[in-house]
Amino acid sequence: MALNKDDVQNIAHLARLAIDEADIPAYAQNLSNILALVEQMSAVDTSGVAPMAHPLEMAQRLREDVVSEENLREHFQQHAPAVENGLYLVPKVIE
Amino acid sequence: MHTKTLAELSAGLAAGEFTSVELTEHFLARIRQHDGRLNSFITVTEEQALAQAREADARRAAAQAGPLTGIPIAHKDIFCTDGVRTSCASKMLDPFIAPYDATVVARFLQAGMVMLGKTNMDEFAMGSSNETSFYGPVKNPWDLACVPGGSSGGSAASVAARLTPAATGTDTGGSIRQPAALCGITGLKPTYGRVSRYGMIAFASSLDQAGPMAATAEDCALLLGAMAGFDERDSTCAEREVPDYHAALGGDLKGLRIGLPREYFGEGLDSQVAAAVETAIAEYKKLGAEVVAISLPNTHLAVPTYYVVAPAECSSNLSRMDGVRFGYRCENPKDLEDLYKRSRGEGFGSEVKRRIMVGAYALSSGYYDAYYLKAQKIRQLISQDFTEAFKQVDVIMGPTAPSAAFRLGEKKDDPVAMYLADIYTIAVNLAGLPGMSVPCGFADGLPVGLQLIGNYFDEARLLNVAHQYQLATDWHRRLPEGF
Numbered sequence: 103m104a105l106n107k108d109d110v111q112n113i114a115h116l117a118r119l120a121i122d123e124a125d126i127p128a129y130a131q132n133l134s135n136i137l138a139l140v141e142q143m144s145a146v147d148t149s150g151v152a153p154m155a156h157p158l159e160m161a162q163r164l165r166e167d168v169v170s171e172e173n174l175r176e177h178f179q180q181h182a183p184a185v186e187n188g189l190y191l192v193p194k195v196i197e
Numbered sequence: 198m199h200t201k202t203l204a205e206l207s208a209g210l211a212a213g214e215f216t217s218v219e220l221t222e223h224f225l226a227r228i229r230q231h232d233g234r235l236n237s238f239i240t241v242t243e244e245q246a247l248a249q250a251r252e253a254d255a256r257r258a259a260a261q262a263g264p265l266t267g268i269p270i271a272h273k274d275i276f277c278t279d280g281v282r283t284s285c286a287s288k289m290l291d292p293f294i295a296p297y298d299a300t301v302v303a304r305f306l307q308a309g310m311v312m313l314g315k316t317n318m319d320e321f322a323m324g325s326s327n328e329t330s331f332y333g334p335v336k337n338p339w340d341l342a343c344v345p346g347g348s349s350g351g352s353a354a355s356v357a358a359r360l361t362p363a364a365t366g367t368d369t370g371g372s373i374r375q376p377a378a379l380c381g382i383t384g385l386k387p388t389y390g391r392v393s394r395y396g397m398i399a400f401a402s403s404l405d406q407a408g409p410m411a412a413t414a415e416d417c418a419l420l421l422g423a424m425a426g427f428d429e430r431d432s433t434c435a436e437r438e439v440p441d442y443h444a445a446l447g448g449d450l451k452g453l454r455i456g457l458p459r460e461y462f463g464e465g466l467d468s469q470v471a472a473a474v475e476t477a478i479a480e481y482k483k484l485g486a487e488v489v490a491i492s493l494p495n496t497h498l499a500v501p502t503y504y505v506v507a508p509a510e511c512s513s514n515l516s517r518m519d520g521v522r523f524g525y526r527c528e529n530p531k532d533l534e535d536l537y538k539r540s541r542g543e544g545f546g547s548e549v550k551r552r553i554m555v556g557a558y559a560l561s562s563g564y565y566d567a568y569y570l571k572a573q574k575i576r577q578l579i580s581q582d583f584t585e586a587f588k589q590v591d592v593i594m595g596p597t598a599p600s601a602a603f604r605l606g607e608k609k610d611d612p613v614a615m616y617l618a619d620i621y622t623i624a625v626n627l628a629g630l631p632g633m634s635v636p637c638g639f640a641d642g643l644p645v646g647l648q649l650i651g652n653y654f655d656e657a658r659l660l661n662v663a664h665q666y667q668l669a670t671d672w673h674r675r676l677p678e679g680f
Contacts, residue, residue, distance in 0.1 A: 110554070117512060117557040118519075118534070119550055120542030129551065135613050136555055142501045143571050146578070153573035154580055156403050157389040157629020158653075162432055177296050183526035190521050193530050 104134045198223050199359040200676065203416035206362055207264045210257065217257070217267030221250035221311050224269045228313065228360045231680055235336050237345075237355040239274045240282050241314035249311040256309055264419055264443070266309030271361040273352050274315040275322055276302050276407075277396040285398050286330035287320045289518050289525045289544030299396025300428045301365060301407050308423045313361050317351030320546045321515065322372055322400045324348050325618040328609050329548045336605070337380060338677040339643050343602035346376030346618075352410050353380035357644075358680040363411040363420055367397060369404045370503055371597075371622025374634040377410055378597035378646020381636045383663065383673060384410040385417045388654045389629035390435035392421075393428035401510035402433070404503075404626040413673050414635065414663035418442035421656060437654060445657040446664045451485035453662065454590040460496035461595030461621055473638030473645040474596045477666065481594075484665055489590050493582040498575050499624035500616055505559050505572035506627070511549075512556025518544065551612060580628040587652045592662055596621055597634040597646035621648060631656050635663045636672040644675075 105113075110130050114121045121129060175188060184191035198220060201209065209215055225243055232238050246269065253267035277283050277295035279302075284290045298306065305312070320329040327335040327350025335350040337343040338358040345354040349366030353376035356364050366373040368386035377384030385408045392407045399405060409420035419442075426439045457478065462471060478488060520526040520540025527543050530536035545553070559568035586593060599620055608615040625632040630650055637647035647666075651659035667673050 113554045113558050113561075115538075116561060117550075117553045118516075118537040118541055119545070119553065120535075120538040121550070122542075125547075129554070132551055132612050133554060133558070136504055136551070136616075137558075139613050139616070140501045140504055140559075140568065140572075143498065143505070143575055144567070146495075146498065146571075146575055148571060148574035148578070151574040151577050153570055154577035155573060156433070157580070157627075158433070158435065160390070160433070160435070163429075174296070178522075181292075181294060181296060181523040183520065183524075192521055193532050193536055195533050 105130050105137070199227060202412045203268060203362045203419060204413070206268055207419070210267045211262070217250040217253040217311060218247065220267065221246050221269050221313070224313055224361055231358055231360060234341060235338060235354050235358060236333055237317055237335050237351040237360065238271065238314045239284055239286065239317050239332050239351070242281055242312055246311050246313050253309045253311060263308055265305070265423055267311065268363070269311045269313045269361055270305055271313045271316045271352060271355055271364040272302055273318055273349050273365050273367060275318060275367055275398045276365060277398070278302055278312070278315065281315065283315070283398070284331070285321050286318045286332055287545065287549070288331045291331065291525065293524050297396060300393035300430060301397065301424050304423050316355055316364055319348035319350065320549050321398070321511070322348040322367055322369055323511070323548050323552055325371070325375055325615050326608065327351065328605065329546055331546060334605055337602045338680055339381065340602065342604055343643065344379070344605055346379035346598070346602065348372040349410065350376045353377055353382055353384070356380070356382045356410055356412065357677060359676065363409060363416060365407060366410045367405055367407050368626065369400050369507060370626050371619040373408050373410060374597050374622050374632055374646065374648060375619060377634040379602040379644065381644030381675060382410060382412060383414050383417055383633065383635050384408065385421060385633045385656065385660070386625065386631060387421065387425065387656055388631045390433055391631070391654065391656065392424045393431040393434045395428055395430040399514040401507040402514060403510060404507060413667055414633070414660050415443070415446060418446055418660045418664070440657050442657050442660055446661050448661060449485055450481065450662065450665050453486040453592065455481055455486050455488050456491040456586050456590030456593040457488060458491050458493040458496065458586070458593060458595060460493050465599050465620070466596060467600040467640060469640035470596050470600060470645050473640065474647055477637040477647045478594060480666060480669060484669060491586045491590060491593070493586060493624065495575065495579045495582050496624060499579055499627060500620055502572045502575045502579065502627060503623045504555065504616060505568050506576060508552040508556035509559050509569050510556070512553045512560065515549070515553055520544070548612065576627045579624050583628045583630060592659065593650040595648050597648040601640040601643035601645055625650055629653070631659055633659055633663055635666060636675070638672060
């Protein structure tokens with residue numbers, strides 16, 4: 103499936119990626135080539151095949167609902183671009 | 198000292214021939230002297246390394262040393278290292294100082310290993326040539342005009358040039374095995390779930406697995422023993438006992454059944470690579486193994502399937518890089534959406550953006566069944582191919598990569614051509630099986646890797662099969678000139 107400029111802009115928006123206008127044709131071409139590669143899958147009859155989500159047959163472990171980790175908020179927030187009073191700062195969302 | 202294997206260095210330390218501080222200083226000096234040409238390290242942690250080496254020597258003096266105590270190692274820059282930049286070779290994480298250690302890093306520290314630094318890689322492990330790194334490409338020590346492979350290219354090149362005796366890597370579609378092959382070293386991707394993924398920055402969570410890269414299978418056995426095992430912090434880590442991989446080396450290969458998949462020897466395989474692999478198989482026959490022709494009929498679907506599954510998982514995993522909690526943030530965002538879009542648009546390189554977009558598209562409304570669900574079904578078929586094969590054989594062998602190292606820039610602008618560099622390695626990740634690459638010859642002066650694929654959790658056998666070959670051959674002893 104070949105993607106056009108609008109498709110690329112729509113996908114970039116879904117992925118929250120700013121893409122330079124000048125780069126869109128190259129993305130359209132490369133993404134179309136990748137989808138053409140992937141297209142080989144459609145020739146395969148997969149009726150009755152169970153999808154494999156994961157390589158190992160395993161169930162999620164359960165544990166008691168108790169506090170197991172200490173609170174390291176300040177330690178982790180040292181690496182944030184902007185914090186104040188323990189909160190992450192972002193541009194004003196509500197006018 | 199640098200021409201010794203890790204196992205030999207371990208014996209040397211135990212015999213008091215040299216100290217860990219001397220060993221560490223030697224390798225740090227080699228990095229200073231040679232890495233300008235290779236670019237295999239992003240960060241060298243000289244001070245911490247010497248402090249860890251002094252600690253290791255003290256531990257040995259107190260008779261508390263294990264086989265890995267005092268031996269230097271380099272970690273792929275995808276593993277979080279407490280207090281040390283962990284960039285994943287991306288502008289996005291260039292400012293990121295990890296606030297904790299990955300389980301793999303912590304276990305090597307516990308074993309007394311000395312961290313020399315963090316190795317270069319493809320950005321977020323997405324690439325097969327190490328050319329997508331924000332810090333520039335790594336060069337192949339066998340020919341500086343060639344790529345080292347990827348994504349663990351810095352780990353492979355630094356071990357090949359003996360700037361470190363060992364390194365960690367991660368393998369999502371071939372990222373340990375393919376660079377190991379292209380640089381002439383030994384690398385092991387364990388069974389999915391064998392090694393904890395905690396603190397290893399996620400690319401595709403159902404495929405990612407960490408493993409050792411070193412000169413020999415024996416070295417990899419020592420390293421895997423320290424890395425592997427249950428970790429409650431990774432919900433996909435297997436609750437299984439870890440065998441003593443090093444003790445399991447030995448035992449001849451008489452009666453070993455080796456499967457050769459005809460799909461791995463067809464069109465697209467370089468003739469010199471094919472010849473080197475066939476010579477290696479002949480060596481195995483001399484060692485007493487039997488060769489069985491097998492078929493993995495869905496092999497041709499592995500790359501297409503992978504390029505749905507891996508991008509879909511990556512688009513989800515990389516959504517955490519949003520410019521809010523850590524990492525790169527754009528200048529003067531005008532609103533929250535602008536902050537997200539420009540931080541990500543400016544912070545990620547073009548291959549990462551391509552894969553995020555492919556994944557977002559494959560998962561988007563109306564396309565999910567045709568792409569993601571379809572890929573999961575074919576993944577099942579690919580996995581069943583191996584299940585059938587392992588009813589007849591003990592180990593599968595073939596080439597690791599279709600050619601020896603290619604030239605820098607050769608495939609950089611053609612993503613699909615680059616993806617085909619992993620044509621023989623990707624199916625192993627989709628199935629979750631263990632795989633190795635072992636040096637087995639040269640093509641025009643560049644190393645060739647033999648791939649060994651084992652059944653689930655059969656690493657001990659795989660390592661011994663590689664080890665017996667290395668006892669009979671000396672390809673793993675060859676070193677590039679000029680280092």
